[in-house]
Amino acid sequence: MDFDELLDGVRAQELDRMVSVMIELTDEQRRALAPQMAAFARTYVGGGWSDSRSLQKNPAAAVAAAIVGTLPASKLPAVLRRLWVSIAYGSGSRALADHLVRILQARGLTGNPKLADELARRVRDSDLSSARWFFELARQMLLRSTQAPQVHPAFVRVWITWAEQIDEDVRARPDWAGLAFSSWETRGTGARLSEPGVRSTLLQLSADGLIPRTELLEACVGALQATDRKLDLRGLVDFHEELAPSLDEIRAGHYVSLLAGAPAFVAMVAQQHLQALDAAGRLQVAELAQASEAVLVRPDKGLFRAQLGWLRAALKRNPGGREPLARAVAVGFGHPDPALQKSALELLAPYVKELPGPLLSELSSAAAGLAPDLHGRAAGLFGAEVPTEELGDPELPLAQPAAPLELLDTPEEAAEVLAVFYQSYEYWMQVDPQQIERMLEALVRWSWSDPEHLHRALAPLFGQLRWLQGEPPPRHYQQGSPGEYINVSTLEAINLCLRSAQSCAERPSEQRHRQELDPEHLPYPSGRMAGLRPGAVLNRRIWEVASGIRWAPVPVLLATPSTVDGVIEGEELRRRLLLVESAGCRPWLHDLIQAWLRVCPAERDGLLEDVRRVAGPENAEHLVGLSEVRAEVRLEGWTQTQAQRDGFGPITQEVLGTRLVGSITPDSDTLEPWNQLWHLPAPDGGRPGWSKSPWLSMWPSLLPFEPDITAAHLSREDLEAHRGAGEVVRLHAEAPGPAGAMSLLLYCYGLNLPEAGDRAATAEGLIALIGRGDLDAGQFGALLGHLITRSDLKLNRVVETLQTVGQAGAWSALRPILVEALARCLPTGAQVPPARLADLVALAVEAVHRGGSWEVGEQTDLASRLNHLAIRKSASRLRTEARRLQAALAPVAVGD
Incomplete structure (x- = not known):
């Protein structure tokens, strides 16, 4: 059989005939057809033919059979993965996989564990929404393999989606039970347990003895410990609750670890099971103390309150275990909510007389983490002065003058900074303003003073980033009407600056400093554009730099800031103007405007005469007009x-x-x-x-x-x-x-x-x-x-x-x-208070206790609103914090 006959069979779209031909091929014929088939597959996979939904009348299915029948086993997974076969969902994909397995069986490859594993490795999540014929092929090859399958996350995510498939495969191959739970620690697989059918299938397999219940429970808890995606965790929690572990199956250490690190809704489940274990008298005091510390160190308020309620009952029930439990309660003194701190403090009040002196000293030290207005209560309970941090304002660092902007010393350093800019540039992240200003300044300075050196330094950058290569900006930008706008991004304008700098070395030295830059030749409309934003100013200025470097170089960029905050000192601008004048150049207009706006207004009048002399009276008038504009x-x-509009109408x-x-x-x-x-x-x-x-x-x-x-x-x-x-x-x-x-x-x-x-x-x-x-x-x-x-x-x-x-x-x-x-x-x-307003009031309480005082005169309106909240009958944290703020302000006297 030659390749033309093989291709005719593919074009005939007769899958059954193609399968029969592939089964009858000899090894020698396969080796002869393989090179041409590989070339055809590359072309077909890249372009493809028009596919029909019928399995028999589907050229892609015939191509798949030809690939499986001719190509070496090492190439099959990669080529088949890129082949799209559009067929009927479900039974069609399984039928195609059956045909391909028949060919592989004839070639003696169905028992090849390496091929089966590589096919499973190349399964993708996209097989969930496609005809999943490739997944079916990998699945059937794994089922025929003598080895237990390895866990490949994407394969398992597809496999565990269908309950009937799980039941069928585990009953056929009991060693596949490991796939049902050993991959739950992988992101995305736990979410499949949100399907009730999957959960019920696993429970039925466990009841039938095909999946050990103990291993199933341990795998579920282990996945809860290792996974952080809420979507996965909710499915795992649902499955855990359907498992309904008995008291004999609960391992306290595993559930305590969930209290410490799992999200709140998972930790709450662990807390409830441990509490049931404690109620049955099967939780040791040390384990309860460990669980309490794990909860009370967390910021979650619901868990904190539930744990305090549990500890309240435990303290009454265990007189001999109050010391470790009291230490655990003291962990709650560091909670950010003062109301919960107070609850933890009052929980210990009935038992302080029974606690030994050394423990009271420990509790007194722990009370340093309480809010300042609770220190007095803590000192009264523990019989010692609570050590407190020194209150009052820490010393605020004095405002320092802005640091000078460090310029780039050599063309090589400029090329390095440019390379860093292009390597780190992301369209969603903010650029570094200092980096941009230093790059522009270096390109202008070295294009004037040593363009050949700059050309050599930039050559590696242009060699690495070939898309930078191109023509520098032309002498005249505008084509057509005077108001025509050329819409080019700021990044592209910087690219033009680089091309201009590179082209300067190619021009004869006598042509480098001849022409004056005409602002009318720059790509910007003369008329006002609606909706124009500050970005246009930056774009306009960088366009001018790109054009000026090429057609009218200057020795220095006037607008480069003197300091990192964007300011130019007046004397520094005067020095730059004199440098431009001594070089026989005229300043670039928009560069001059930006420099003028970066000079302190109090220094501008002293610079106006220098501007008139160097830039001309007309440009000086532009600057005067800008100085007069106010908003x-x-x-x-x-x-x-x-x-x-929602689903029910407007x-x-x-x-x-x-x-x-x-x-x-x-x-x-x-x-x-x-x-x-x-x-x-x-x-x-x-x-x-x-x-x-x-x-x-x-x-x-x-x-x-x-x-x-x-x-x-x-x-x-x-x-x-x-x-x-x-x-x-x-x-x-x-x-x-x-x-x-x-x-x-x-x-x-x-x-x-x-x-x-x-x-x-x-x-x-x-x-x-x-x-x-x-x-x-x-x-x-x-x-x-x-x-x-x-x-x-x-x-x-x-x-x-x-x-x-x-x-x-x-x-x-x-x-x-x-x-x-x-x-x-x-x-x-x-009025309904904004959400979490109590947190802002609590911050105000902290501010009061940090030293200093407020005058009563400043608090008139605030005091009336606090009174309104404090007298509310319904209990709420906002009312509690309002009363705390009232109490903190009460000692403040008039005139303090």
Whole structure:
């Protein structure tokens, strides 16, 4: 049989005939056909033919038979895995697998454990949603193998989905019982137990003696210990509860480990089984103490309360075991909730007279972790002064001047930084502003002074990243109308800067410093574009660098910051202007504008004469116009009715939020696109996500001395959608200048970022603001309370971040923030309090006890709201924390 005849059989789509032919082939014929069949399979798998749903009239099924009949066993799994066979679901896939197994049997390969294992290894989760013929082939080969199957996660995830299949295979091969539970520790397999049919099948197999119940239970508990996915855990918990382990089957050590490390809903199941074991008198006191310590060290409140209830009964029942149990209760003194700390403390009150002196000393030392207002009660119980940490504000680090921006010394160092930038660039992460500025400065400087050296240094980078290779920017960008816009990303503009730098070495030296850069030749519209954002400014400036390096080099980039916060000292800008003048060049206009905006406004007048002389009167007038532009910003609450649609029809709901209202005074005709920085978003009441850009981190240095303008644009971004948004907030806070209303709004959003690292960066920014005295704590607290009232913020995130600020040494600055926030967000009358508001009140209690005092005059509105909460009849944690705050404020005298 030659290959053409084989191909005719494939095209005829006669699977039965193809199987018969493959079975009758000799080994010599297979070896002769294998090379051509391998080449055909590569082409077929890549392109494929139109498949029908019928098994017999399916060319892909015939191709599969030809592959199995000719190719060596080592190549079969990889080739078959890439072959898509579209056939009827279920019986069709099993029938095709039967045909292929017949061919493999004729070749003597059905007993090959290596081939069977490799087929199972290549099963993918996608077989769940496909015709799963490849899974069926692997399954049938494993069933015919003499060895017990190894656990391959994807194969088991597909296999354990069908209850009938589990029952059939385990009854045929009892050694397959291990697959039913030995893979549950693998992510994704425990979720299959959410199917009631799978659970009932496993239980029936256990009842029939095919799966030992003890091994099944141990495997389930072991998987609960090793798995962290809630989807897996819920299926495992359901199966564990259906197993209903008896008291004889419960091993206390395994369940104690679940108390320590498993999620709360799993630990609660373990807690209940251990409590049943203790109620039957089969749990030792040491094991109970160990379980209690494992629970009380956790922050979960439900588990904590349940454990205290269990310990209350155990302390009454076991007079001789109270010492280890008392030590276990003392672990609860460190819980973050003061109300639960108090519950743990009061649990020991009836038994302190029976405890020995050394143990009381231990408990007194442990009481140092209690809230300060519980220290007196602890001292009264344990008969000794509770050692307390020294309260009061730790010393807040003094605000330090911004560090100078370190420039790149050699072209090789510049090439290395560029390589790091391209290797680490991710479109969802924020770029490093200092890195970008240093790269641009180095390209401009070395393109002027030593382009050949720069060319040699960049050559390896261009060799490694071949997509960087291309043409530098042309002399004239615009094609067509003067207002035509070329939409190229900022990253592509940086790539053009590199190409320009490379091309400089190829130009004769007499042509390098001849032409002046014409701004009209840059790819930007002369007319105003609707919806323009600060990103256009950065893009515009980098386009100018790319063009300037190629067509009108200058010895120095004027806009490179002197310090890491984006500021340029006035004398440094004068030095750079003189350097450009002595070289006989004209400054690039947009580079000059950015440099001007980075100079302190108080120093600009002294530089204006130098600008007129070096850049010309017309460019100097552009700078004067920019200096006169101002923007006024204010925040307003708003209520908007939104129409939505669910499964039952349209519904409407009122949405509360905060909008910004801005205006420019005066409306100066400044140069595009810079005037767009003062065109604040329209007061539409929303914060739409404009684009997920990695360049948000560059915006704080655009206008370092007008942070509210930059904050107005950043606040309109959907910060939660941006990875690394906390760094943007930190950079904004570290820029010079006091924080106005929009800056404070940005910091409020920073407190609410979902990632803990981003919130930590926001805390660093607030600490920097407090350190240099630029944060209006009262205004910030008022805005924070306003947003909390409208449920715009998640209080668990806010409280955690503010506590970090306080622990850094800023408790005195944190107190007025909390006063103003609580004075606005504590409920009055029948208002429903925001979720977790008690955590914010507890933070205020901690702030009171951290030294210093508040004046009563500042607390008038806060005191009335606390009184309203304290007299409520219904018990709640919010009422408890309000009373604690009242008690903490009571000793404060007028004028303190």
